[in-house]
Amino acid sequence: MIVRNPNIANLKAGYLFPEISRRCREFAATHPSAVRIISLGIGDTTEPISLHICDGLINGARRLGSIGGYSGYQDEGLLELREKISEVFYESKFGADEIFISDGAKCDIGRLQMLFGAGIEAVVQDPSYPVYVDGSVLTGAAGAWQGNGYHGVSYLPCIAENDYFPDLSPIPENSLIYFCSPNNPTGAVSTREQLLKLVKTALGKGCIIIFDAAYSEFIRDTSLPKSIFEIEGAEQCAIEIQSFSKPAGFTGVRLGWSVVPKTLKYAEGESINADWARLCGTIFNGASNIAQAGALAALDPDGLKEMRRLTDFYLGNAYRIKNALQNIGVSSVGGGDSPYIWAQFPGRDSWDVFTEILEKCRIVTTPGVGFGPSGQSFIRFSSFGRRADVEEACMRLRDLRN
């Protein structure tokens, strides 16, 4: 019989979010009469898609019913959408053939891991979004679990002491650096100076940065960069991953993009852009044409206003959660220019705090240690939720004081 892929065997049991769901189901089953559970756990959007963007989706679907409007395969994505993305997000400095439309950031990261293969060394912020590490384990770039990290992965602690921007000196040469800003889970947003340091380090050490900018539309402080390509030199060392999931409410609709500049080269001089096009053409068939029609609507003036309103709304939730935590003496970072709040419970185990909040407040959160060793004693609060639920959750958090 076929033997199990050793890479899969290396993965620790239980992807974080399914594990949380399992614990919640268990809790609900053993506490049938309990007050309704409110989720501030997984970052899943809750607000309906706003009028103009939704019309874009509806019209995209309707067009498929007519001879003139029908469309089939479009692997690399609509030309019009790729050009629009370059215009809106990158001052048109990228050609359409440097923008690749995807079905979302997570899926793109998985494909990028296949692109770079088993021979690459991975570097992650610690804590970080699980797919950087778990996907690296799947492709064999990372090896066996070694107590508090996977073999072959460099973890860069992002902690209160360094203001959640890591010391870059341990980054190995020729490695693949996963970097997320605004950060999931800490909510920290890197400054221009910090990103300049990151790009310089990558250029100096021959590294490629996979810059996850999925939360950039939550940035309100105009001095903070929204894209790695605002930083000089990034076009020689960075790939950017983006998504409509949070700013347009497309977590279920599925649409994102990657930017892979043509200036990116391997050691031997071959084009990374060409390999990425080839890989996507081989194992991917593009994002849904309906989702792409919605994205086009999201990028016109009305759509951009709606995305601003939606991200404002979730930032309003974040503000309320941050205040509620402050009122019970829990200090936190994030939430100002990001939808996540990173709350510190010094000296305590994340899963214990998770359980306590679930039991005392009937609120689902995400235990920080699930994002990496340095997440221990932290809890991530997500601001994605209905306003009434968030306000109710803020009230209930008072019960944590005792």
Add this chain to the structure above:
Amino acid sequence: MIVRNPNIANLKAGYLFPEISRRCREFAATHPSAVRIISLGIGDTTEPISLHICDGLINGARRLGSIGGYSGYQDEGLLELREKISEVFYESKFGADEIFISDGAKCDIGRLQMLFGAGIEAVVQDPSYPVYVDGSVLTGAAGAWQGNGYHGVSYLPCIAENDYFPDLSPIPENSLIYFCSPNNPTGAVSTREQLLKLVKTALGKGCIIIFDAAYSEFIRDTSLPKSIFEIEGAEQCAIEIQSFSKPAGFTGVRLGWSVVPKTLKYAEGESINADWARLCGTIFNGASNIAQAGALAALDPDGLKEMRRLTDFYLGNAYRIKNALQNIGVSSVGGGDSPYIWAQFPGRDSWDVFTEILEKCRIVTTPGVGFGPSGQSFIRFSSFGRRADVEEACMRLRDLRN
């Protein structure tokens, strides 16, 4: 600097379909005044989505604009859709947790290749759909190109002499068998007896079959199996890949599914189903909720009628193309229960014939050798096209006689 992934370097230049597009663009550029080119090349659907299914998509999009109808992440797919698929296609013998909703067959095959990893030996029908082999090269399961095949891949010739069903005796033990019926590109449909032989071989040799049933809805001969799971024993050795692309016109909408029975085990007894769920949860975020709404509409009585009508239409095209070929003395197989016609040009090079048809008839086809060594001297005609174009193409084929 980062070194190129050797797996990518192993891939021969030019994925088949982009290569065809390139040649067509070149031809069009050097023949500006030429008669309009008709494509019977890539199998891309051309008919608008029919009324009821399109309404399903429109309503799926519209619902996202309301509080009650909004939905976010749904990685494993809508429960209702998974249950419906089990009922319509598998007499409800699979649980919802054995049906995984995907964004299409090609993407699922890519992920399955990641699941089984670099250590697996691949077996393909020769000729076959390129992703089985190209994706195996990407994961490292296949190695360097060796003149007429990749190292580590077993090619099973499907030729006129064996009626396009291969000799199974060369299949290595513990290998991964990619098998497609109705076949792309030959159009051959395996009989129950043939598939029984395949399943027996897989069980006897400890192999797993990845059964690509993306064209099953074109089968009209009721004695021919539409699913590998109609064959006894398949639940111990097969995964089925399916798609709405062709029967519902969803090539651009993106929706498919995989069936991974819980009875499937590795040598050590672990569950392949559990690993597949884990892998999909890690690097995939599910298919678009709008596409899923369309699929639900496609599987109710009206939708099923519309899919039947659409596949009938393309089979009508196939019938016309087959006749036109016969009239000029070109013999072919397929087209009766499949949308592809596999036409033989004995003693000739596929790319030469491709060029001749392009030059004399202004018709784009697919050179058989692009699907594997045994495709040499064949041409694949796709029946996906507007009726008027197909009829015009059939007229033009007469020019091939001289």
